[in-house]
Amino acid sequence: MRPSRRWAAAAAVVLAALVGSANPASADPTVSPPDATTIARIETYLADQVAERGVPGMEYALVRGDTVIALNAIGVADGAGRKLTPQTPMLLASLSKNLTATAVMQLVEAGKIRLDAAVTTYLPWFRTADPAVSATITVAQLLHHTSGMPTTSPSQNGLLGDDSPAALERGVRALDGVELLTTPGTAFHYSNLNYNILGLIVQTVSGESFADYLSRHVFEPAEMGGASAGPHPGPGAAAGFYPWFGRFRPTSVPEPASLMPSAISYASAADLARVLIMNLNEGEVGGSRILEPASVAELHRPAFAADDFQAYAMGWYVRPGWEFDDPTSLTTSTRLPLLLEHGGSWSTTRTYLGFLPGEKIGVAILINANQPATESELQAIPTSVWRIIAGRQPTESSASEPLLQQYGWQVAAAIVAVLLASAAWSLWLLRRPAVHPRARLAVFAAMLALDVGVLAVIWRYLPVAFDTTTVALMRANPDVGILLAVATLIAAGWGLARTVLATLPFFSRRGGSGRGTTVPRSAQAHPGR
Numbered sequence: 001m002r003p004s005r006r007w008a009a010a011a012a013v014v015l016a017a018l019v020g021s022a023n024p025a026s027a028d029p030t031v032s033p034p035d036a037t038t039i040a041r042i043e044t045y046l047a048d049q050v051a052e053r054g055v056p057g058m059e060y061a062l063v064r065g066d067t068v069i070a071l072n073a074i075g076v077a078d079g080a081g082r083k084l085t086p087q088t089p090m091l092l093a094s095l096s097k098n099l100t101a102t103a104v105m106q107l108v109e110a111g112k113i114r115l116d117a118a119v120t121t122y123l124p125w126f127r128t129a130d131p132a133v134s135a136t137i138t139v140a141q142l143l144h145h146t147s148g149m150p151t152t153s154p155s156q157n158g159l160l161g162d163d164s165p166a167a168l169e170r171g172v173r174a175l176d177g178v179e180l181l182t183t184p185g186t187a188f189h190y191s192n193l194n195y196n197i198l199g200l201i202v203q204t205v206s207g208e209s210f211a212d213y214l215s216r217h218v219f220e221p222a223e224m225g226g227a228s229a230g231p232h233p234g235p236g237a238a239a240g241f242y243p244w245f246g247r248f249r250p251t252s253v254p255e256p257a258s259l260m261p262s263a264i265s266y267a268s269a270a271d272l273a274r275v276l277i278m279n280l281n282e283g284e285v286g287g288s289r290i291l292e293p294a295s296v297a298e299l300h301r302p303a304f305a306a307d308d309f310q311a312y313a314m315g316w317y318v319r320p321g322w323e324f325d326d327p328t329s330l331t332t333s334t335r336l337p338l339l340l341e342h343g344g345s346w347s348t349t350r351t352y353l354g355f356l357p358g359e360k361i362g363v364a365i366l367i368n369a370n371q372p373a374t375e376s377e378l379q380a381i382p383t384s385v386w387r388i389i390a391g392r393q394p395t396e397s398s399a400s401e402p403l404l405q406q407y408g409w410q411v412a413a414a415i416v417a418v419l420l421a422s423a424a425w426s427l428w429l430l431r432r433p434a435v436h437p438r439a440r441l442a443v444f445a446a447m448l449a450l451d452v453g454v455l456a457v458i459w460r461y462l463p464v465a466f467d468t469t470t471v472a473l474m475r476a477n478p479d480v481g482i483l484l485a486v487a488t489l490i491a492a493g494w495g496l497a498r499t500v501l502a503t504l505p506f507f508s509r510r511g512g513s514g515r516g517t518t519v520p521r522s523a524q525a526h527p528g529r
Contacts, residue, residue: 239350
């Protein structure tokens with residue numbers, strides 16, 4: 001499949017903009033390092049956001065060069081009210097990807113992995129639904145999200161509760177029935193599956209478990225004392241909070257080990273400050289070299305347009321720093337500073353990591369809660385931090401999600417209420433034999449159409465609308481999930497039972513004309529009539 005014109009045009013625009021921003025030293029406008037006043041503004045803004053959004057806690061770090069210039073935490077770490085500190089590990093979600101990319105580049109340096117090699121070079125059994133096409137997928141395409149892998153796959157549903165060491169390989173082997181969305185190398189499509197495959201490659205070629213590899217070769221030399229990979233971070237980690245019907249409560253959402261390389265790692269703001277320093281200083285942090293400068297440059301190189309505004313490198317989105325754009329002085333020759341960043345989103349956590357490589361300024365933000373219905377409000381926080389660094393005012397954020405997402409549990413509750421009302425009405429009709437059977441059947445046909453429509457919305461429409469599976473959606477949003485499960489049981493279970501009960505009288509009437517029919521008493525008394 002040839003790249004579409006849209007993607008080709010987007011790539012040209014984005015990459016051209018990035019080239020124009022590639023010389024931050026001469027960028028216009030210039031970026032001043034955060035001074036004490038700027039840092040105070042940032043800290044005040046973040047404290048206000050914790051209070052305004054009602055989230056339980058937030059950690060953050062600001063880095064300049066090889067120095068941490070701000071490190072703090074606000075709020076609580078768990079339901080017991082334990083104080084959150086900058087050393088409290090949190091679930092990183094998709095920030096795990098840049099750690100996995102770092103591990104891959106270490107093994108490239110060691111000669112154990114080639115970026116242009118096919119995945120089957122290291123996992124000979126690897127395949128998707130089309131073995132011939134999937135055999136062409138390369139390591140680089142996984143890193144750049146251009147392999148054609150879908151966002152998720154129904155084959156992963158059975159692994160959502162699996163936290164065993166073998167889950168990573170099980171997850172990759174379960175991709176043998178996955179249909180690729182595009183021919184490898186032709187389009188960007190963000191997918192956790194790409195980085196899960198990379199994690200298994202790291203595990204296979206290194207001879208160490210993925211978690212052990214990161215611990216020994218990334219976390220320990222970088223002095224990231226609170227960092228770990230996998231769903232078992234230890235007793236000191238922050239709890240995750242989910243907004244049950246709008247109110248944040250500590251919630252345990254499944255963290256499958258099969259997603260370890262793409263989403264299931266833990267670290268604190270202090271740990272992520274070390275990651276920023278490593279990326280800002282050509283692979284070195286605290287006297288330890290994690291990567292060679294050439295490998296860091298490859299990690300940061302924008303390789304493919306992700307959309308009309310940014311490109312993707314390896315575990316990093318790359319874009320011009322629009323926050324430093326002053327509309328009153330912007331011209332066609334204005335060069336904006338280059339910004340590399342990545343966010344992480346889980347049902348119970350929201351994370352961010354970003355830096356300006358030319359100015360050597362980095363920001364890390366960790367929140368031990370998320371608002372799946374309106375996560376754009378939390379997503380806007382890092383943008384406002386960069387605006388403050390640029391000497392501008394924070395942006396006013398508002399939810400931009402579709403209404404169905406913003407009011408997910410309310411819509412699900414309304415569906416359950418309608419189904420319960422329908423069930424109550426059908427029970428009333430079944431207990432009223434005086435109602436004409438045909439009229440009753442017409443009402444039950446309408447109720448059956450309602451049931452079928454509800455099931456179609458839950459199991460067909462929602463996966464398409466949110467680019468995931470219904471099971472994954474229900475697990476990620478437990479309050480909505482419970483309501484959707486109840487709606488499914490009512491629509492499928494009672495819908496079937498009601499249909500059978502409603503049609504029985506028709507079958508019994510037809511059967512009455514055959515053998516075994518009861519003769520009316522009037523006919524017995526007057527057989528001649």
